[in-house]
Amino acid sequence: MKISNVLVLILVLLYINASTEWPTHTVCKEDNLEIYYKSCDPHQDFAFSIDRCSDVSSHTFNIRAAILLRHNIKELYVKLNLIINGKTVLTYSETLCEPGHSKLIFCGKKKGEHLYYEGPVTLGIKEIPQGDYTVSAELTNEDHVTVACANITVKNYLDYY
Numbered sequence: 001m002k003i004s005n006v007l008v009l010i011l012v013l014l015y016i017n018a019s020t021e022w023p024t025h026t027v028c029k030e031d032n033l034e035i036y037y038k039s040c041d042p043h044q045d046f047a048f049s050i051d052r053c054s055d056v057s058s059h060t061f062n063i064r065a066a067i068l069l070r071h072n073i074k075e076l077y078v079k080l081n082l083i084i085n086g087k088t089v090l091t092y093s094e095t096l097c098e099p100g101h102s103k104l105i106f107c108g109k110k111k112g113e114h115l116y117y118e119g120p121v122t123l124g125i126k127e128i129p130q131g132d133y134t135v136s137a138e139l140t141n142e143d144h145v146t147v148a149c150a151n152i153t154v155k156n157y158l159d160y161y
C-alpha cells in the first residue's frame with residue numbers, strides 16, 4: 001500500500017470515530033404509517049421496536065426497548081418537543097422518577113445496568129397525531145445529564161375509528 005493510501009485510510013477511520021451521528025432506525029414502514037428514530041445522544045444508541053405497527057392506532061400497544069444506562073436514574077425527567085416544518089409547536093415535560101414518586105419500574109437503576117422492557121405502553125393521549133412531524137425526546141437525570149435522547153420522525157395517515 002502506498003503511503004498516501006494509508007493516510008487516507010487513517011483519515012477515514014478517524015472520521016468514523018469522531019462522527020457522532022447514529023443511524024436512523026425504522027420502527028414502522030407501512031402504507032399509512034412510518035416511524036423512524038435516531039439517537040441524539042452522542043454517546044449512545046438504543047433499541048426500540050413496536051410489535052405490530054397497526055396497533056399504534058389503538059390506545060395501548062406492545063413495545064420492546066433496550067438501553068445501557070450510562071448514568072444513574074434516581075431522578076428521571078422527560079422533555080418532548082413537537083416539531084412541525086422545523087418549528088417547535090409544543091413542549092411537554094414530565095417527572096418520571098423522583099424519590100417516593102416512581103412512574104416507571106426502572107426508577108433508581110444505576111449506571112452500568114441494562115434496561116430492557118417488553119410489554120404494553122398506554123399513551124397519555126387518545127391517539128397519535130396525524131400528519132408529518134418530528135418529536136424530539138430527551139431524558140435527563142438528577143445531575144441534568146442526558147440519559148437518552150431521540151429524534152422520532154412520524155408520517156401518520158392511519159384512520160381512527
Ligand SMILES: *[C@@H]1O[C@H](CO)[C@@H](O)[C@H](O)[C@H]1NC(C)=O
Nearest residue numbers: 021038039040083134136151
Ligand atoms: C434532532 O432534532 C433537533 C431538532 O430538530 C435537531 O436540532 C438535531 O440536530 C437533531 N439531532 C439529530 C442527531 O438528528
